[in-house]
Amino acid sequence: MLRRVLAGVPAGEEPLTHVAELPERAARVVPWPEWTPDPVRAAFTACGVREPWSHQVEAAEHAHAGRSVVIATGTASGKSLAYQLPVLTALTGDTRATALYLSPTKALGADQLRSVSALDLPGVRAASFDGDTPTAERDWVRAHARWVFTNPDMLHRGILPAHGRWSMFFRRLRYVVVDECHSYRGVFGSHVALLLRRLRRVCRRYGADPVFVLASATVSNPAASATRLSGVDCAAVADDGSPRGARTVALWEPPLLDDVAGENGAPVRRSAGAESARILADLVIEGARTLAFVRSRLGAELTSLGAKRILAEVDADLPDRVAAYRAGFLPEERRALEAALADGRLLGVASTNALELGVDIAGLDAVVVAGYPGTLASFWQQAGRAGRAGDGSLVVFVARDDPLDTYLVHHPTAVLDKPVEATVTDPGNPYVLAPQLACAAAELPLTADCLPDFGGEQARAVLDDLVAEGTLRKRPTGWYWTQRERPHGLVDIRGSGGDQIAVVEADSGRMLGTVNPGNACATVHPGAIYLHQGSSYVVDELDLESGLAMVHPETPEWTTTPRELVDITILDTVSETVHPALGGGEVRVCLGEVAVTSQVVAYLRKLPSGEVLDQIPLDLPENTLHTRAVWYTVTEDLVTGKGLDRAGLKRSEVPGALHAAEHAAIGLLPLFATCDRWDIGGVSTALHPDTEQPTVFVHDGHPGGAGFADRGHAALIPWLTATRKAIAACECPEGCPSCVQSPKCGNGNDPLNKKGAIAVLTAVLNTIRD
Numbered sequence: 001m002l003r004r005v006l007a008g009v010p011a012g013e014e015p016l017t018h019v020a021e022l023p024e025r026a027a028r029v030v031p032w033p034e035w036t037p038d039p040v041r042a043a044f045t046a047c048g049v050r051e052p053w054s055h056q057v058e059a060a061e062h063a064h065a066g067r068s069v070v071i072a073t074g075t076a077s078g079k080s081l082a083y084q085l086p087v088l089t090a091l092t093g094d095t096r097a098t099a100l101y102l103s104p105t106k107a108l109g110a111d112q113l114r115s116v117s118a119l120d121l122p123g124v125r126a127a128s129f130d131g132d133t134p135t136a137e138r139d140w141v142r143a144h145a146r147w148v149f150t151n152p153d154m155l156h157r158g159i160l161p162a163h164g165r166w167s168m169f170f171r172r173l174r175y176v177v178v179d180e181c182h183s184y185r186g187v188f189g190s191h192v193a194l195l196l197r198r199l200r201r202v203c204r205r206y207g208a209d210p211v212f213v214l215a216s217a218t219v220s221n222p223a224a225s226a227t228r229l230s231g232v233d234c235a236a237v238a239d240d241g242s243p244r245g246a247r248t249v250a251l252w253e254p255p256l257l258d259d260v261a262g263e264n265g266a267p268v269r270r271s272a273g274a275e276s277a278r279i280l281a282d283l284v285i286e287g288a289r290t291l292a293f294v295r296s297r298l299g300a301e302l303t304s305l306g307a308k309r310i311l312a313e314v315d316a317d318l319p320d321r322v323a324a325y326r327a328g329f330l331p332e333e334r335r336a337l338e339a340a341l342a343d344g345r346l347l348g349v350a351s352t353n354a355l356e357l358g359v360d361i362a363g364l365d366a367v368v369v370a371g372y373p374g375t376l377a378s379f380w381q382q383a384g385r386a387g388r389a390g391d392g393s394l395v396v397f398v399a400r401d402d403p404l405d406t407y408l409v410h411h412p413t414a415v416l417d418k419p420v421e422a423t424v425t426d427p428g429n430p431y432v433l434a435p436q437l438a439c440a441a442a443e444l445p446l447t448a449d450c451l452p453d454f455g456g457e458q459a460r461a462v463l464d465d466l467v468a469e470g471t472l473r474k475r476p477t478g479w480y481w482t483q484r485e486r487p488h489g490l491v492d493i494r495g496s497g498g499d500q501i502a503v504v505e506a507d508s509g510r511m512l513g514t515v516n517p518g519n520a521c522a523t524v525h526p527g528a529i530y531l532h533q534g535s536s537y538v539v540d541e542l543d544l545e546s547g548l549a550m551v552h553p554e555t556p557e558w559t560t561t562p563r564e565l566v567d568i569t570i571l572d573t574v575s576e577t578v579h580p581a582l583g584g585g586e587v588r589v590c591l592g593e594v595a596v597t598s599q600v601v602a603y604l605r606k607l608p609s610g611e612v613l614d615q616i617p618l619d620l621p622e623n624t625l626h627t628r629a630v631w632y633t634v635t636e637d638l639v640t641g642k643g644l645d646r647a648g649l650k651r652s653e654v655p656g657a658l659h660a661a662e663h664a665a666i667g668l669l670p671l672f673a674t675c676d677r678w679d680i681g682g683v684s685t686a687l688h689p690d691t692e693q694p695t696v697f698v699h700d701g702h703p704g705g706a707g708f709a710d711r712g713h714a715a716l717i718p719w720l721t722a723t724r725k726a727i728a729a730c731e732c733p734e735g736c737p738s739c740v741q742s743p744k745c746g747n748g749n750d751p752l753n754k755k756g757a758i759a760v761l762t763a764v765l766n767t768i769r770d
């Protein structure tokens with residue numbers, strides 16, 4: 001297959017940077033555990049599972065013995081059975097026992113409920129309880145359902161605040177299943193971690209101590225991540241016993257184009273979407289069932305269209321065998337697509353990440369990953385859709401115009417041999433802890449005994465603040481919520497709090513969605529393109545006072561990118577390490593709390609080719625964010641001096657060098673901190689007023705921080721090493737989007753000095769390594 005794809009590459013282009021052959025893995029099946037009730041075994045057998053795989057039984061044994069456990073294995077390794085087996089054993093063995101299932105998306109929850117219902121075991125009474133459950137059905141679920149399928153949002157807003165109405169359910173609760181738990185990261189992950197502590201507290205109130213069963217993609221150190229998320233000690237099962245066909249993984253870098261110029265005349269590469277459309281078309285011609293993952297909904301549509309256009313020239317019937325898939329599809333539409341791809345009526349599908357969750361497609365001939373999906377866990381989950389037992393399959397990773405992607409295609413070991421990153425959560429973030437403690441107190445008064453579970457002294461300090469501001473009342477027996485209205489409705493567990501900005505279609509008055517107030521200036525400024533369920537809108541007006549963004553439907557040929565000016569002030573230095581340099585001077589590495597002031601001042605309009613049309617100024621207010629940052633300072637002679645471990649730059653080159661080093665560092669941090677580059681930001685300056693030195697900052701984009709800066713600080717040397725290598729690996733002469741240009745730079749990517757950045761990073765690394 002790879003040969004066929006390479007045959008389609010135009011002469012003179014050499015996009016392939018690496019090819020790896022991953023060997024086949026045979027299945028390891030084991031007998032059903034002795035404790036498996038006959039009806040449960042019979043039900044699984046009837047659904048096609050004759051014998052379970054080793055990891056499924058290993059996890060089920062832990063859970064059955066009352067030990068909380070996380071199962072962290074690949075896509076299509078049957079993690080569902082690992083929790084269904086102990087849960088169904090409990091529910092059929094004790095006709096009063098109950099269980100709770102949590103998934104990050106409604107679609108996944110609906111699929112899992114369907115698969116349990118298909119087992120058709122009498123008396124299990126599995127039911128969903130989410131935003132779509134009609135009011136009339138809710139009473140029935142509370143009173144009679146024994147396995148409730150819900151999501152963190154509903155647990156937070158609908159179930160825990162009304163725990164009294166669920167008392168029977170909680171009293172008998174034996175298992176809590178947390179599916180796809182690796183998706184709980186950043187601020188959302190911190191909220192979910194505290195939400196699970198609230199759940200355990202409510203269970204204790206009713207005398208229950210449920211066993212937690214978590215399911216995760218393969219991650220490094222799953223036990224530690226699961227323990228941090230759930231608050232209970234978890235055993236880990238990671239030895240995957242499912243079979244896997246041999247796979248070829250190809251790393252692919254689209255060529256620099258001669259005839260298109262980007263910002264400041266920089267060269268641009270052919271877009272990952274256009275390149276993937278061509279690869280997809282070649283594979284479809286070959287008859288290979290192929291899934292292409294594209295980062296955005298618009299991108300998925302364009303990739304599918306691009307492939308159809310190429311195929312139309314080959315055979316008039318082929319375009320109909322390619323489709324686009326996105327979030328928001330109805331269950332019937334998803335089933336139809338699964339079936340068409342399974343039996344080969346469809347050969348090619350371009351999809352957003354929506355397919356990562358809740359669609360049952362595996363065993364394909366090929367997968368094209370257009371752009372790094374943000375985490376290695378996601379990458380392997382997408383790649384895992386390819387692989388038929390016995391037959392070889394192909395995975396092509398196509399790099400986007402981005403320093404992280406550049407680094408990955410030139411450093412195959414970072415993709416192929418690295419353990420998948422642990423998820424980052426920070427339940428101690430006061431911006432998360434305060435509202436969560438308020439919710440907890442409103443559910444049941446908080447006592448001193450509860451505090452260790454919520455962070456101990458940190459929780460006590462936050463509670464003192466809540467008492468001082470009048471949110472809670474302290475009595476001798478604990479902390480009480482004494483207000484009429486419960487706080488839950490005001491706490492947005494997926495965002496960073498605050499009143500959301502509503503996006504409204506001006507003509508119809510229809511509300512399309514909401515955006516975070518902190519991001520509103522960057523995402524729904526006048527002229528911005530707003531995508532909603534595959535349709536495109538243009539923002540006419542942003543009214544921050546009334547919390548409204550007015551839009552109209554329009555599909556322009558360009559995309560928009562905001563431009564921000566950013567300033568940073570150090571509020572508190574939490575950690576500081578001084579590294580003296582050979583021959584004088586030093587590098588300081590710090591972690592601390594900062595105030596970031598930003599202002600969106602303009603936006604760029606760009607064509608899909610990467611060509612920049614123009615930059616349009618905006619007049620929007622400043623926004624201040626209190627968060628955490630990691631930063632390093634270098635003494636000036638280290639930057640401008642010549643000789644050992646000195647960068648040897650001219651004074652005029654310093655701002656561009658630091659700026660370029662900052663951009664690339666932001667691009668590479670997601671490799672170490674499971675964040676998106678849009679979750680973080682940076683500032684660099686040849687003289688910062690607080691440090692009085694040349695300084696590079698990288699900060700979290702969420703109030704209070706989400707743990708990303710802390711992770712960057714902990715991984716500083718590998719992070720800056722990767723940053724330096726990514727810049728050095730790019731073959732552009734003076735800097736381009738693949739290395740040091742940033743799509744969200746407030747200074748129009750000027751000045752940038754690519755060679756200077758390599759020199760500064762080399763000097764810094766040589767100093768801090770010693």
Ligand SMILES: [Zn+2]
Nearest residue numbers: 730732736739
């Ligand atoms: Zn470059």
Ligand SMILES: [Zn+2]
Nearest residue numbers: 742745746747
């Ligand atoms: Zn910049």
